[in-house]
Amino acid sequence: MADYGNLGDVAGKRVLVRSDLNVPLDGTTITDDGRIRASVPTIRSLAEAGARVVVTAHLGRPKGAPEERYSLRPVAARLGELLGTDVAFATDTVGESARSTVDGLADGQVAVLENVRFNPGETSKDDAERSAFADQLASLADAFVSDGFGVVHRKQASVYDVAQRLPHAMGALVATEIDVLRRLTVDPARPYVVVLGGSKVSDKLGVIDNLLGKADKLLIGGGMVFTFLKAQGHEVGKSLLEDDQLDVCRAYLQRAEESGVEILLPTDIVVDTAFPSGDRTPEPRVVPATEIPSDALGLDIGPDSGAAFAAALADAETVFWNGPMGVFEVAAFAEGTRAVAEALTKVPGLSVVGGGDSAAAVRTLGFDESAFGHISTGGGASLEYLEGKELPGIQVLED
Ligand SMILES: Nc1ncnc2c1ncn2[C@@H]1O[C@H](COP(=O)(O)OP(=O)(O)OP(=O)(O)O)[C@@H](O)[C@H]1O
Numbered sequence: 001m002a003d004y005g006n007l008g009d010v011a012g013k014r015v016l017v018r019s020d021l022n023v024p025l026d027g028t029t030i031t032d033d034g035r036i037r038a039s040v041p042t043i044r045s046l047a048e049a050g051a052r053v054v055v056t057a058h059l060g061r062p063k064g065a066p067e068e069r070y071s072l073r074p075v076a077a078r079l080g081e082l083l084g085t086d087v088a089f090a091t092d093t094v095g096e097s098a099r100s101t102v103d104g105l106a107d108g109q110v111a112v113l114e115n116v117r118f119n120p121g122e123t124s125k126d127d128a129e130r131s132a133f134a135d136q137l138a139s140l141a142d143a144f145v146s147d148g149f150g151v152v153h154r155k156q157a158s159v160y161d162v163a164q165r166l167p168h169a170m171g172a173l174v175a176t177e178i179d180v181l182r183r184l185t186v187d188p189a190r191p192y193v194v195v196l197g198g199s200k201v202s203d204k205l206g207v208i209d210n211l212l213g214k215a216d217k218l219l220i221g222g223g224m225v226f227t228f229l230k231a232q233g234h235e236v237g238k239s240l241l242e243d244d245q246l247d248v249c250r251a252y253l254q255r256a257e258e259s260g261v262e263i264l265l266p267t268d269i270v271v272d273t274a275f276p277s278g279d280r281t282p283e284p285r286v287v288p289a290t291e292i293p294s295d296a297l298g299l300d301i302g303p304d305s306g307a308a309f310a311a312a313l314a315d316a317e318t319v320f321w322n323g324p325m326g327v328f329e330v331a332a333f334a335e336g337t338r339a340v341a342e343a344l345t346k347v348p349g350l351s352v353v354g355g356g357d358s359a360a361a362v363r364t365l366g367f368d369e370s371a372f373g374h375i376s377t378g379g380g381a382s383l384e385y386l387e388g389k390e391l392p393g394i395q396v397l398e399d
């Protein structure tokens with residue numbers, strides 16, 4: 001029998017799959033298809049089991065109305081290439097096109113619906129509006145499979161409400177992601193080292209609060225560094241800074257000292273006088289982290305810091321890394337990220353890379369994905385999991 005988890009035999013059934021196909025695009029060119037590839041196994045196994053697979057997903061953050069640049073059409077085409085089969089595409093989310101596309105599916109065929117965020121009901125904070133949209137989505141299917149791990153922290157119609165309306169199951173990707181992240185929260189093998197970077201500073205400070213009680217070492221790079229350096233009384237020039245988080249950073253440094261957790265900040269920084277853009281040739285300079293000139297901004301951790309971070313990772317049994325160490329998209333500021341990625345490939349224990357940009361960095365810098373224990377498709381979702389927050393898209397499956 002063609003079983004899919006607790007859904008039983010799915011042959012001939014219309015199965016709505018929520019995937020996270022939110023990939024970076026340059027025009028209509030997909031610059032990193034990692035999330036599409038990660039979504040393939042669940043879609044393929046349902047199709048092979050004879051289901052009529054209806055994929056719903058978002059791309060970017062459109063404001064509840066169609067916008068050509070956020071169309072999933074190129075993503076559906078790439079999915080078809082990866083599956084090695086034609087994938088039908090509906091030009092709306094739950095309208096005429098969606099209905100006729102789903103009606104036209106034979107057993108084992110796959111369709112992708114247009115960007116679910118083109119409908120204002122998807123992300124609405126108004127329960128009635130979200131419910132009405134979820135009713136329409138649910139009417140397109142007989143069962144629901146939740147496989148968009150990157151979006152399970154969102155209480156949105158296609159993630160949360162639709163699961164309340166249909167027999168549902170957790171997809172293989174979500175199950176794998178949760179399994180790996182659980183190993184980071186429940187009795188992780190030690191030493192447990194966490195590396196944090198990137199630019200969404202205030203989003204990520206919350207995770208530090210939780211990790212101070214769990215990790216043995218915390219390595220901080222990327223745009224997060226400067227709020228910490230400033231909190232220690234150093235000048236940071238024009239670097240990324242969240243002034244309203246200075247007290248929070250000071251409190252973390254204090255708590256780390258009291259609880260014996262080692263927080264490693266970079267000792268040298270690669271600076272430039274302007275953020276890289278257009279044709280301007282970067283003019284990188286390495287300066288001590290405590291002496292960032294007033295006209296400069298920090299764009300990467302320096303070589304000494306890269307080596308120190310690598311050394312701190314050398315004996316790690318568990319590592320979680322989120323957020324690049326610098327503006328890795330520009331070669332002059334990619335070396336810190338490369339040093340950390342390289343070190344992660346050598347750790348003796350479990351290494352997890354979490355976050356859309358971190359995963360893209362690893363791939364664009366040419367690392368083989370198999371050199372890492374796990375590359376998570378979730379940025380915000382994996383952080384919220386590690387923060388100990390309840391994820392609505394998981395909780396609804398367990399209810
Ligand atoms: N010193 C810095 N100053 C400004 N931006 C930086 C700095 N270091 C890294 N970045 C930028 O941070 C961005 C990635 O940060 P982000 O916090 O979004 O990472 P992520 O968690 O891996 O991704 P996502 O949240 O999309 O899953 C990159 O585009 C990089 O250029």
Ligand SMILES: O=C(O)[C@H](O)COP(=O)(O)O
Nearest residue numbers: 020022150151356379380
């Ligand atoms: O890119 C992500 O982290 C996920 O696709 C979720 O997207 P969102 O932050 O726009 O909800």
